[in-house]
Amino acid sequence: MASRAGRNKAAMSQPGGSDASQIGAVTMQTVARMAGVSAMTVSRALKSDASVSQETRERVLEIVRQVGYVPDATARVFATRRSGFIAALVPSLNNSNFSDTVHGMSEAFDAAGLQMLLGDTEYSLSREEDLIRAFLQRRPEAIVLTGGAHSEGTRKLLRSADIPIVETWDLPKEPLGDVVGFSNEEAGAAIVRHLHARGRRRIGFVGGKSSFDTRGSQRRAGFKKAARALGIPGDRVVLAGHSPVSMTQGPEALAAMLARWPDVDAIVCVSDLSAFGALAECQRRGIAVPERIAIAGFGDFEVARCCHPRLTTVAFDCAGIGRKAAEAALAALEARARNEIRAPATVRIPFRVVAGETA
Amino acid sequence: MASRAGRNKAAMSQPGGSDASQIGAVTMQTVARMAGVSAMTVSRALKSDASVSQETRERVLEIVRQVGYVPDATARVFATRRSGFIAALVPSLNNSNFSDTVHGMSEAFDAAGLQMLLGDTEYSLSREEDLIRAFLQRRPEAIVLTGGAHSEGTRKLLRSADIPIVETWDLPKEPLGDVVGFSNEEAGAAIVRHLHARGRRRIGFVGGKSSFDTRGSQRRAGFKKAARALGIPGDRVVLAGHSPVSMTQGPEALAAMLARWPDVDAIVCVSDLSAFGALAECQRRGIAVPERIAIAGFGDFEVARCCHPRLTTVAFDCAGIGRKAAEAALAALEARARNEIRAPATVRIPFRVVAGETA
């Protein structure tokens, strides 16, 4: 039980690492020879279901343990033509709404034995396209995107890829596949109606400048539409800073809003983050919230629930979006596996206005 | 120029998708035949440096474009024995400190043409081990970890893997390879000294319960050590909730602290998030900050800079940690590529106390 030592110099360089055979140096063949069986039997022994005698399996697994054999997924992928990868893109990882979605997704994919290739588009359609091009080389089995806005190149790539596609966080007009999202426009309208019901009539909207943040644009569109429907001004819009929207944008947006429309009595911010920034700036300036100005945001971020006064916001189940997106992808994959036809579906995630203390 | 249509049914199912040859259906061979060259020439044409005549390259690339050929990275990996992957693990993605680190890392790796396999240990050593086991099957070229605490299984796996290892966010006693981090203990001590210098003498510490959050434990250790050195009590410790530490833990921790040590005049929270939660709870209870109680956190989160009053915190360059971790990994890879010996290095990231308005 000592004849397999020293395959290469590295194996020797570990103090006390006697059985640290280099991963990659040991292949299934190596294990097979040591166990006195064929590679095929090792392969079978490593799958829990395949038919191998109890005795052989134990012997093989013991050797696997001894030599620290780690199967090479690349070779498996190559042979099975299934990568075990799911590509997933979010606009930003540094946003707990999206990282909640990623988390929900990864739990479901983990359970299915699929690994995620995670990418961060930084709210850029061209970066999205680049990432997709790179990811497609890994032959992901499905892809999950955020939103419904994509470059023509992206669309072409995805068409050719011929894998299940899930779009999240939005309800695209022309979906590429499954959809798990909600209408950001309706969400924007809902918060305006909420403020109106509480007596606010001079409501402003604070958004980001990015044209790529379609969710933000749609919330703004909903704001305008609802304002007009209610007969109140819908043109009080301030666009501050670029995506991703951050807390820092709150103060400058508040300043701009007050400078232009000093009588504003409520501010809807495209995200809780900027809403919180605006709230803090009000506190700094001694502006009473909600008495003088009401404030509302979107996303039900932790800061909205913890700050004082608590922010009024629009909540959606971010982790649920991820979970259901994964379920949609898995359903599509399963249908393909059985050669069934499955029409892409749209899952609408509910949202609701959460009345805090700021509106 | 129309003889390549309809390789399979899927290619036909796209409305107007005339040239949407399925990715994976078209191989390098296909392209080679269409261009009247060998696969090798296609391979070369796709690399910008390899020697192919201008004319041939253009012809090949034109066909590549026409048929929407996307190279199969799996086959390339298999042939070159270089995966192009870097494995990276963080305790939590839903924490802007770590997502900043990930961002810094991914920029550097992107530039080097390497893709990240990103994993989220959820502050669990066994999950870390599972993730590493899964990632190693993809044969990453290097691995970046958070912290220096790992299970024995993890250590064994990593020893066998024989790839560059970078540990971040900490200064492990027995590093596995390169280190890019700082002493959380010193950071904990520094904030105590800051509070002491501002006249605080009855300082409490709020941490999380998780024993896996070694950074938190070390900040606490630094707190105790510095307190003792200054001759003030170092036993006023409240552990609230599990990792990841969140804003929600602030209020309960504050309550527990005040119940047990009503005369506390300063609270150090293991993270800005719980510090902010505590601050908001003080505002709710009408406790003057910093007059009655000073509050300090760690991480220089955006909320610390935006809230009112601004939080006193300990700042470190999170993105820089990621960038330098990537640089260390790349340096190690380069050394290996040239068969050079390179001793792992430790890069100490500076931290500094940022005086806000709460302490």
Next chain:
DNA sequence: CTGTTAGCGCTTTCAT
């Protein structure tokens, strides 16, 4: 500048 050959480590398929 271009082509040929061989093979990466695994699984599929077919035999036994």
Next chain:
DNA sequence: ATGAAAGCGCTAACAG
């Protein structure tokens, strides 16, 4: 229950 052969798509190495 186990083995042998073939091959997945690409590139390194060598030849021309």
